[in-house]
Amino acid sequence: MxxxxxxxxxxxxxxxxxxxxxxxxxxxxxxxxxxxxxxxxxxxxxxxxxxxxxxHRSHYLYDHLPCRHDDEALVLFDLRTNFNNRGWGNAADKADFDGLGNYYDLVHQEQPHTMKIGTLDFCLQVGERVDNLVPWSSSSEKTTLILNEVDPSLYLGAVYLLVAANHGPLPSIKITAHYHDNDTPFGIDHTTDLSVPDWQAGHLHQIRHMHMPCTANTGATAAMYAVPIYVDPSRSLRALSLPNNKRLHIFGATGITVPSSWSSQETGSSIRIIDAQATFDNMVKVRVHNVGTKPVGPFRVHIEQHGYKTVQVLAPGHWTHVVLACQPPGERHMTLRVHAGGQVATFPVEFPSTIDKHEAPQWLQDAKFGIFFHWGVYSVPAWAPVGQEYSEWYWWQMNNPNDPTYAYHRDTFGEDFNYDDFVHAQGLANKLNTTSWLELVDDAHARYFVFTTKHHDGFALWDTHTTDRSIVNLGPKRDIVNELITAARHDFPHLKTGLYFSLPEWYHPQFDGSDKGWSGGPPRNPYTGKEIPYTGYRPIQDFVNELQVPQALELIDNYQPDIFWCDQGGFNNSTIWQEHYFAKYPEVAVNDRCGNEFSDFSTVEYHRSSATSNRFWEATRGVDPYSFGYNRATPLDKYASPLELLVELVDVVATGGNLLLNVGPDETGRVPEPMTSTLRDMGHWIAPRAEAIFNTTLYWLAPNGQDMDHGVRLRFTVGQQQSLYMFVIVDGDNGELPKELVVDVPLPLPLARIVSLPHRYPVTWSINTKGRLVIYNIKDDDTGGDEHNIWLFQLITANPPLPWSQ
Incomplete structure (x- = not known):
């Protein structure tokens, strides 16, 4: 003990x-x-x-530490008896944070015993023999961290841990709160499922958790992160149990007491303002936490001389972000006075203005669902071994004698038929109607689209002045990019526009692909080895600065896309066009494939993420089982079903990302079946459930949901008015929905009611003796049973009006 x-x-x-x-x-x-x-x-x-x-118990009973604080609402816990690792040091000592001899550098820390993040204070034990806890035990599956053994009269509305991970990130760390009353009938524990970023994570300004930048001994930027742990404000916290993990480090723990002596419940003071951060696009993200024992709302979050938003209700022990527009003066530095629920806090902020601080605009984070169009010269042969290769890589694959495409091309078109000859195909773009493409985006109820302006084969689909290798000069002689963007702006102004751009060109004579192990140009006939022309080539000396950068600037200035979607990276000078792009259009976004260190979101393709990312992200895949371009070899029964894609959409959105779903039109420009019907089926399902998908955030207590027995999974999102949405997903082949669905995830209690969507039928439910939600008879007609094996429920927190509510 x-x-x-x-x-x-x-x-x-x-x-x-x-x-x-x-x-x-x-x-x-x-x-x-x-x-x-x-x-x-x-x-x-x-x-x-x-x-x-x-x-003054919060000052003297728990935080007898070598640093003091003036906030009587805070409890700074003394964790020194638990520490077993040294993460802070200098060249003269033996600090070893990550097992490789690296550490946080003491020399560059101005206040080595104090760390303030937002309105929270943490005490650090730097300079001691050990200064953090690595929860690892060979004799137990969990480590118990005793926070309050002696005082059952201490009630906390929130606990924040100061953490970091080595060799991270850690995508799912489950920390359980234990209370002094656990021997009572309702003495239940609560588990928070959180992600912990790596101590040297990139894009710090985009990390979901609050953080404090530090410096590693190598000179690299490092950080510590303040992560919230759910505690029930109506019960006295005793301890936290931590999973055994050699990569998790805990440096401090700070609690916020339930308002009693330090403030008056009647004034709405149970709302604690935690932090306020300014963004590149002149928004301010305010984090507020209800540390009281009752739901609070409606209440305003207000920035003096700027805007406000109303939070309808915030459950006890829960927090939320409120995003407010804020127009800074000429100076990017300013002091903000933030009001929330009767409380006031002051924050000095700096509105970022450099590209290293740019981040995805709020509209993109709210959009959730986009449609990707892959179409180009590769849509003429349109072939790849099914489920193994991308058809849009046809030219690359036909140059490999060991690839099935090599034999397919020889047998179908002959050895003397070069890839560039496909640009003259009679059917290329002869049925391409960009308005019909955009109608399909609308039918799918997607919020944005991305179109391939140039793939790795180097054929530009717009009127570029950098080369003659374009379908404006060759083949159909049409500016497809201009047609698409013009139609979108004129007839579909609610859709955001995105342009895909390949940085490399496989066989351009001046392209250097050595960094990727690519041979580069000029192209050769794969069967004879003879050098062949690179159609439309204009002689240049510098591929990056005479072709790649000018083409990117053409697309930005001529079409003003909301998203610039790079691919492949490699040798680049992307900073040039990014600086121009962000300065001219602040509320735009670029992905993480532009070859340099600056991006607004990460991307994964044909991979379902198994856990929450610490950064905003986008998953992309096709309706085809494994191809973005149209593949004529794919049997109809191999395409993804609407159910499969809807489940992926829910999974991605619930873990804080967007889904960019691809279709590949054929050579004529027509989107073939079953792609069109699949998108329309998805849109039919999404439309009446839009409130649970768009403009939502992940549920901070369970971002990875709950996987149950019998092929049943639960996923959660949080809506704009703090309603919690719960998706019940049943495996179409092996799933079996129980008559009584027990939810182990801590919920925003007390609940007023639960309804099924889209019909808003009332649901029969109860809280069992273990404090868990139980939903009964889900398959009954009055619960809105779903044809896609996905049930959706809205959980509404009780919201008694308070006299101070605005």
Missing amino acids: QRPFYDSIPFPNTPPPPSIQPPQPNTPSKRRSWLTALVLLLLTILTIGLYYFLF
Whole structure:
């Protein structure tokens, strides 16, 4: 058991009693004076000690640490008896944070014993032999971190841990809160499922968690992260249990007490303003936490001299982000006074203006679902071995004698038919109607689209002045990019536009592909080895600065895309066009494939992420089982079903990302079946459930959902009015929906009601003796049973009006 904190309570120094002459023998009056003075001294000490015990416990009972703080609502826990690793150091000591001899550099830390993140204070034990806890034990599956063994009268509305991971990130760390009343009938624990970023994670300004930049011994930027752990404000927290993990490090723990002595519940003071951060596009993200025992709302989050938003309800122990528009003056530095629920906090902020601080605009994070169009010269042969290769890589694959495409091309078109000859195909683009493409985006209820302006074969689909290798000069002689963007802006102004751009060109004579292991140009006939022309080539000396960068600038200036979607990276000078792009259009986004270190979101393709990312991300895949370009070899029954794609959409959105779903039109420009019907089926399902998908955030307590027995999975999103949405997904082949669905995830209690969507039928539910939600008879007609084996429920937190609500 951890040593009680009472053993080291520091009491204020008390002046010694006045000098007293030694008592004379047989003088009772002097003896009485001595005894009186001694009693008064003892009473004084006792009174002072009792005062500090009753009114300043948060300062003296728990945080007897080498740093002080002035916020009486905070409890800074003493974790020193748990520490077993040294992460802070310098060249003279033996700090080793990551097992490789690397560490946080003490030399560059101005206040080595204090770390302030937002309105939270953390104490650090730097300079000690050990300064953090790595929860690892060979004899147990969990490590118990005792926070409050001795005082069951201490109630906390929130706990934040100061953490980092080595060799991270750690995508799913489950930390459980234990209480003093766990032996009662309702004595249940609560588990928070959180992700912990790597201590040297890139794109720090885009990390979901609050953080403090530091410096590693190598000179690299490092950071520590403040992560929230759910605790029930109506119960006294005793301990946290941590999973065994050698890569997790805990440097500090700070609690926020339930409002009682430090504030008045009637004034709405249970709302704690935690942090405010400015963004590149002049938005401010305010984090507020309800540390009281009752739901709060509606209440305003307001920035003086700027805007406000109303939060309808915030459950006890829960937090949320509120994003507000804020127009800074000419100076990018300013001080913001933020009001929320009767509380006020001041934050000095700097509105970023350099590309290394750019991030995905809010509209993109809210959009959730986009459609990708892959179409080009590769759509003429349109072939690849099914489920193995991308058809848009046809030219590359036909140059490999060991690839099936090599034999397919020879047998179908002959050895003398070069890839560039496909640009003259009679059917190329002869049925291409960009308006019909955009109608399909609308039918799918997607919010944006991305189109391939140039793939790795180097054929530009717009009127470029950098080369003659374009379908404006060759083949159909049409500017497809201009047609598409013009139609979108004129007839579909609600859709955001995106342009895909390949940085490399496989066989351009001046392209250097050595960094990717590519041979580069000029192209050769794969069967004879003879050099062949690179159709439309204009001689240049510098591929990057005479072709790649000018083409990117053409697309940006001529079409003003909302998203610039790079591919392949490689040798580049992308900073040139990115600086121009962000300065001219702040609310745009670029992905992470532009070859340099600057991007607004990460991407994965044909890979379902198994856990939450610490950064905004986008998953992309096709309706085809494994191709973006149209593949004529794919049987109809191999295409993804609407159910499969809807499940992936829900998975991605629930973990904080967007899904960019691809279709590949054929050579004529027509989107073939079953792609069109699949998108329309998805749109039919999405439309009446839009509130649970678009403009939502992940559920901070369970971003990875809950996987149950019998092929049933739960996924959660949080809507704009703090409603919690729960998707119940049943495996179409092996899933079996139970009659009573028990939800183990902590929920925003108390609940007022639960309804099924889209019909808003009332649902029968209860909270069982273990404090878990139980939903009954889901398959009944009145629960809105779903043809796609996905059920959706809205959980609405009880919201009693408070007298101070605005």
